[in-house]
Structures are given as C-alpha cells and as structure tokens.
Amino acid sequence: MKSYYTILFIIIAIAEGFCVGLTFHSKRKIAKILRIVFFWALVSIIANVLLTYTENIRVADFAYSLFFGSINWVIYYMLRFTTEYTAFPLSTQKVFRPFLKILLTIDSLSMFLNLFFHHAFTTYPVVTSHGEQYFHTLKYVFYNVHLIFAYILSAAILLVLLGKVFKTPALYWRKYFIVIFIMVFLLGTDALFVFTQKVIDLSILSFAFGSYLLCYVALIYKPKALINRMHRYIVENLADSILFFDADKTCIYINEIARERFHIDPKNLEAVGDLLQPWLRKAKADLRRDSYTAMYSGSCNGPTDPETNENRIYLFIEFHRMYEKGKLLGSFFRVQDRTTYMNNLMTERYSMAHDPLTGLYNRDHLCRRIEERLMEDPDGDYLVISSDIKNFKLINDIFGKSAGDAMLCRIADALRDNASEDTIYGRLGSDKFGLMMRRERFRENLFIEGPNQIIKMEDNLEYPVIVHIGVYEVSERRLPASVMFDRSNIAMQTIKDDYQNRIAYYNDTVRQKLLWDQKLSGELEEGLRLNQFLLYLQPQADHFGRVKGGEALVRWDHPSEGFLLPGTFIETFEQNGRIAALDRYVWERACQLLQKWKEEGHNEMYISVNISQKDFYFLDIYQTLSDLVDKYQIDPGRLHLEITETAMMADMELKQEIIHKFHAKGFCVEMDDFGKGYSSLNVLKDLPVDVIKTDMEFLDDSVQPERAEKILKVIMKLAASLQIEVITEGVVSQEQVDFLKGLGCHTFQGTYIAPPMAVTDFEQRYMA
Ligand code: C2E
Ligand code: MG
Ligand code: MG
Numbered sequence: 001m002k003s004y005y006t007i008l009f010i011i012i013a014i015a016e017g018f019c020v021g022l023t024f025h026s027k028r029k030i031a032k033i034l035r036i037v038f039f040w041a042l043v044s045i046i047a048n049v050l051l052t053y054t055e056n057i058r059v060a061d062f063a064y065s066l067f068f069g070s071i072n073w074v075i076y077y078m079l080r081f082t083t084e085y086t087a088f089p090l091s092t093q094k095v096f097r098p099f100l101k102i103l104l105t106i107d108s109l110s111m112f113l114n115l116f117f118h119h120a121f122t123t124y125p126v127v128t129s130h131g132e133q134y135f136h137t138l139k140y141v142f143y144n145v146h147l148i149f150a151y152i153l154s155a156a157i158l159l160v161l162l163g164k165v166f167k168t169p170a171l172y173w174r175k176y177f178i179v180i181f182i183m184v185f186l187l188g189t190d191a192l193f194v195f196t197q198k199v200i201d202l203s204i205l206s207f208a209f210g211s212y213l214l215c216y217v218a219l220i221y222k223p224k225a226l227i228n229r230m231h232r233y234i235v236e237n238l239a240d241s242i243l244f245f246d247a248d249k250t251c252i253y254i255n256e257i258a259r260e261r262f263h264i265d266p267k268n269l270e271a272v273g274d275l276l277q278p279w280l281r282k283a284k285a286d287l288r289r290d291s292y293t294a295m296y297s298g299s300c301n302g303p304t305d306p307e308t309n310e311n312r313i314y315l316f317i318e319f320h321r322m323y324e325k326g327k328l329l330g331s332f333f334r335v336q337d338r339t340t341y342m343n344n345l346m347t348e349r350y351s352m353a354h355d356p357l358t359g360l361y362n363r364d365h366l367c368r369r370i371e372e373r374l375m376e377d378p379d380g381d382y383l384v385i386s387s388d389i390k391n392f393k394l395i396n397d398i399f400g401k402s403a404g405d406a407m408l409c410r411i412a413d414a415l416r417d418n419a420s421e422d423t424i425y426g427r428l429g430s431d432k433f434g435l436m437m438r439r440e441r442f443r444e445n446l447f448i449e450g451p452n453q454i455i456k457m458e459d460n461l462e463y464p465v466i467v468h469i470g471v472y473e474v475s476e477r478r479l480p481a482s483v484m485f486d487r488s489n490i491a492m493q494t495i496k497d498d499y500q501n502r503i504a505y506y507n508d509t510v511r512q513k514l515l516w517d518q519k520l521s522g523e524l525e526e527g528l529r530l531n532q533f534l535l536y537l538q539p540q541a542d543h544f545g546r547v548k549g550g551e552a553l554v555r556w557d558h559p560s561e562g563f564l565l566p567g568t569f570i571e572t573f574e575q576n577g578r579i580a581a582l583d584r585y586v587w588e589r590a591c592q593l594l595q596k597w598k599e600e601g602h603n604e605m606y607i608s609v610n611i612s613q614k615d616f617y618f619l620d621i622y623q624t625l626s627d628l629v630d631k632y633q634i635d636p637g638r639l640h641l642e643i644t645e646t647a648m649m650a651d652m653e654l655k656q657e658i659i660h661k662f663h664a665k666g667f668c669v670e671m672d673d674f675g676k677g678y679s680s681l682n683v684l685k686d687l688p689v690d691v692i693k694t695d696m697e698f699l700d701d702s703v704q705p706e707r708a709e710k711i712l713k714v715i716m717k718l719a720a721s722l723q724i725e726v727i728t729e730g731v732v733s734q735e736q737v738d739f740l741k742g743l744g745c746h747t748f749q750g751t752y753i754a755p756p757m758a759v760t761d762f763e764q765r766y767m768a
Pocket of ligand 1 (some may be wrong): 536552553554565566567570579583586610611612626643672673697730731732749750751752755756
C-alpha cells in the first residue's frame, strides 16, 4: 500500500509542478500569485510523500511541521489570488496584508518549533492491518489555533468571492463559482480526512484537481458568453450602421442605426439585400470584390430621391466577406455617416479657395485654376486681365467701408453674370479683380461700359468711379499666373493717372519700361557710390526777384543713358522703395552745401528738399534729418522739407506727430503740390505746415480761368488766415507774378525766375 501511496503522491507532485510550469506562460500578475500558491502546494505534497514513505519518527515529525507550515502559505496566497481575481480594492488589501503575514509567520514558526517543544502536536506511529507503519499526530491547543486560523482565512476567501458574486451580473458568476467550488471541495476533503482520522490524508489529491481547475479559470478560460454579449451591445449601440449577411446572402442582423438609415423593417430582413442595391449602385461600389469601400453621396431619403443641399448625406460604405477554411461564412457592411466631416471639409476647402467678401476665387486659387486651364488647353488663345478701381480708397473714406464693400460685391456679381462659362475669374485683393478669358470673346466695350452700369445701380453714389483694366495676352504659357497678373498690372500702371484711357495692354512699350525700371534699380547703388547723382537748385524768389533759397532737384548723370531728369527714375524708385537711399543722399548733399555757405557767410539762403511718401516707411525721417543737421552744424530752419499733399494724407496721425517733432527742432515744413490731391483743405486743417506750394500747372487746363482765379484767391486768403506762407510753383511770366502778388503770394518758383541749375551756376548767379 505504502508504495502505491508514494507513487500516487509523486504523480500529484508532478501534476503540481506542471501547473507551476503553466503559470510561466502568462505575464499576468495573477499567474505570478498562482505560481506561489502551487509552489507551496508542492511543498505540502512533498511533505506528504515524506510522511508516507518514512519509518523514522523524527522525519515524520519534521514532515508534519513542514506540511502544516506550508498549508498556511497555500491559503494565504489563495487569498491573494482571490483578491486579485475579484479586483478586490487594493487599499483594503494593503491594510490586512502585513498583519496577516506576521500572524502566518508566527504560526509557521510555531509549527517548526514544535520539533523541539511539541507544544502543538506529537507524532506517534500507527500500524495498519497490513502491517505497515504510518504516523499520526496527537494535537494540542496550539495546533487548534493553527487550524482555526486556516479556517478563518479560508472563510475570508469564500466571503470575498461571494461578495463579488453579489455585486456582479449573473454573466460573471460562472467565473467566481468555479473558485468557490474549488475552495469548498478542498475544505470539504480536508475536513473529511481530519475528522475521519484515516491512516493517510488523501485530501492532498484535491490539491492537484483544484490546481488544474484554477489554472484553467485564471489563465485559460475566456467568458465567451460575456464577450458575445459585449460584442452585441457594442454593435447595437455603434454610431455606424452594421448589417450582417449569412453565406446565402440573406440579412441576419442589422443594428438600430442601420434600421433608421436605410428605412428597414426589422421583420423583413430578407428584403435588405435588394433594398441596399440602389445605394451601392449610386456609390459605384465594386460588388464583385470580397472587400471594398465606396462613398455614397446623395439624398438621405435614398438614391431615388432628388438630391438637394439640405438633404445631402455622405456615407462611407465598407464591405467584407468572411471566410472560414476557404468557405464563405458570411459578410457584413459597416456604413459610416461622414456628412458632418465632409461638410466641414468642403467649407474649409471653400474658404481656402474663396474670398470671404465676394465669394469669388481668391488670388491663389484663381492663379491655380488659370495654370490648370492653360495646361488642359494648350492651343487656346487667352488673355489675362486685371482691374483696379481708381481712388477706391476715396470711396471708402467718403461713403464708408460698407459702401466700398457693397461696390466690390456688385463688381463680383457683374463678373458672375457676364462671364462666359470658360472664363475664370476671382478677386486678386482689395479693389483688384482678375480673370482669364478666351481672346475671341474679349470686347473692350464690355470692360468700359460694365463698370458704369455697376455705378449706376447705386442711387446715392454719384462719385464718378473709374475702373482701369490691364490686359496681358498669354504668350508665354509657362509663366506662373501671378506673373501674368503682374504684367497686366504693369500695363495698368501706365494709365494710372489717365482719366481718358481705361484699358492698357502689356506690350513692348510696357515691357521696355519694365526692363528700364529693372536696369535703373540695379544701377542705383553704383550711381550713389560714384556720385552720379547731381544736386540742381531751382531758385525761389520774392516779387522783386530777390532769391531767398532754392529747391534741391536731383539729376542723374548716367554713364550710358546720359543726363536723366527725375521724371525718368523717381517713380521707379518710389515703387520699389529705393527712393529712400537716394533721398538720404540728396539731403546729405544739401546739408553739406548749407554748411559750406554758412562758412562762406551766406547764412540767409535756404534749401528745400523733397521727401517722398515711401521715405516714411523705410526711414526714421525725423532722426535721419536731425542727425544730418547736427552733423553739419547747420540751422534746421535753413533746411526746408517738402512733403507732397498726397504723402501727407496717408496716415495723417503719424504725419502730424512727425511734423510736430520737426517744428520742435526748428525745421520748416512745406506742403508740396498743394491742390493736386483731393482733400487739400481737409489736410490743411489737421497738419500744421508752415508753407504750401501751389502749382500754376493745376489751373492750366481750366476752361474757366475766372473760376480758377477765384479758387486761388480763396486758397491765399485761407493760408493768410492760418498764417501759412504760400509759394507758387511753375510761374512762367511777370503777369502771373503780379497777379499772385495781388492775391498775397510773396514767393515764386518757376522758369520765369530761373530753371533748375547746377550748384556752381546758382552760387555764381545769386551768391557772388
Ligand atoms: P516738384 O517737387 O514739384 O519739383 C518741381 C518740378 O517742377 C521740377 O521738376 C521742376 O523742374 C519743375 N518746374 C520748375 N519750374 C517749372 C515751370 O515753370 N514749369 C514747369 N512745367 N515745370 C517747372 P523736376 O526737377 O523734373 O522734378 C520733378 C519732380 O521729381 C519733383 O516735383 C519732385 O516731386 C521729384 N523730385 C525731384 N528731385 C527729387 C528728390 O531728390 N527726391 C524726391 N523724392 N523727389 C524728387
Ligand atoms: Mg518739390
Ligand atoms: Mg511741386
């Protein structure tokens, strides 16, 4: 018998070892705990093997101590396993764990010390009827303490499990019932052997059985019913439509959202296949494939319903056939509603490509579309046209921004109404529109009369609005469209100040001008370095002809182009901002001259220098000029500063501030070309200039000289009342001097006094 038992226990030990091995396959924390449970179970089984096999009472004594001690740890780690398995709150576990560990260590120690003190039990031999010797124990109170302790822990395990069963839905119970069963089974068999006092404790057998079960539930078992239930729940509540079909293409399941989306009667699932067909056709789905995706865009009521902006939906359809071992298992559709996403995307795309005010293409998109068209139609003859409203800023200033916006919208509408289908048009920015049209469709009249109609539509707007048009004939198709618009703009620049011509073409002259501008800009730097720019002075005299000073007017003694007047280069440099460098050069030359005159004792002469509008952007004008007068130690009052009225009008607040600073330093500020702008009187009100320079020329074209005279009179009177001095430019005769003198003007500049001249001539004539 003994050897049978030994073999049985060895087999159980191997089984337990196998379970320990199993736990190494999982990385979960629970597997680690289980491994420790099985380890201690293995120890207790070894103790039993020893007990069965030995005939030595001391060894049996030791085996019992080992068995009782190891059982403590089996139960403790079972409790750890249970708390982990049931996700028992960690905070509670942490409170009890050290306490339990101490008690168990004391109890295990007590079992071990029993070897010496025999306070818990004593071992004695028993002989069976077969004549075999086994060992039993006589138990004392310390053993009972150990036993009660073990039962309390086992009860705790059961309580934790039952508590969990109570809290979770029935679907989870199976998971916990198995562990409860194992515990009850272990305790039951143990109690059976403890109380029946059999020669050999076979309850250890239940360890092996329990270990296998534990391994299964903790590491292998997957609650399929639970997973299925969850799958179903998820599918049912998904935001996407889900439709399942069996191998015979009969619909077997659809979720709630699919029912609503495709208007399906759940009682008639057989009809679903046919019902879906038109949707799939509209989405151009490739039905032959095992998996495909397609996009339905159409009415939410179905493909047969007329599609409008309001009812349009976008459905992303995904289809998959499922196979098992090569045989068709079934198929399913997943349909996502992408309407919001698509609408957002389209709004975003639209706003990226369109101008928010007029709804026309914006500059970038217009250029892109033009380039695409030129690629698609390599033989078509096209014109790229841009437009610009003259004095649009004025419309904004006088009639308000909303009137300006309304006008832009009317231009946009006119473009929409009149443009032929193959014309591509858009807004280039501010008051500029651009288009590309077929050459054969172009009529000048369209562009001359069109804008007039736009203006007529607005009853209260009576300001004569002039629209300038620049035309570039697409001859170099590979040019970026933006460059084509640059060219039409350059053409337009040539009629910028022209009230007669409304349309300008980019042609050789314009091209030459462009090249000329580029050439000059490239040579400016060198011209300044080599002193090619010369200071000319045009005298300013009183009515007796006494010269008081002169205006500095620049000339370019160009090495290849000859003697250039400012009219040929100033505008170019103003356009590209290089004027600042040139002006600074002229101012410095004027200061040097004033210093020289001062040293020669000609303190009475002043020099007027011109300040361009662009200088305000590229220079700290005040700082530059005051540094110059300091550097050459001249009286700032000798340096007069001419700022044109148009330049003063832009950003008046800033100009006001600068003029105040100039005054504080002692400069004399003059308003050049007074009367050429459109709101001269207004400017005068706000800007405290010392002198205004009116131009005789601006009255030249006047058909009614009497009226012009009256205007001049008013200007003179006004200037006198504001204590502003007047200089009249462009004076060509004594009559003019006399007439203006009569009106109160005391300073004159013009060919009648003298034309601009070289500095040496000026000095010889007026300062000798
Ligand atoms: P502006 O400042 O109004 O200068 C007066 C212009 O009128 C000068 O032309 C002068 O030669 C011209 N002029 C003088 N008397 C008469 C006359 O009796 N009849 C006519 N028809 N014209 C007369 P200029 O020297 O060709 O300069 C033209 C413009 O170029 C100047 O107009 C000024 O705006 C600009 N300019 C000249 N030098 C400079 C400069 O150094 N810097 C800047 N920013 N602009 C300059
Ligand atoms: Mg001037
Ligand atoms: Mg002038």
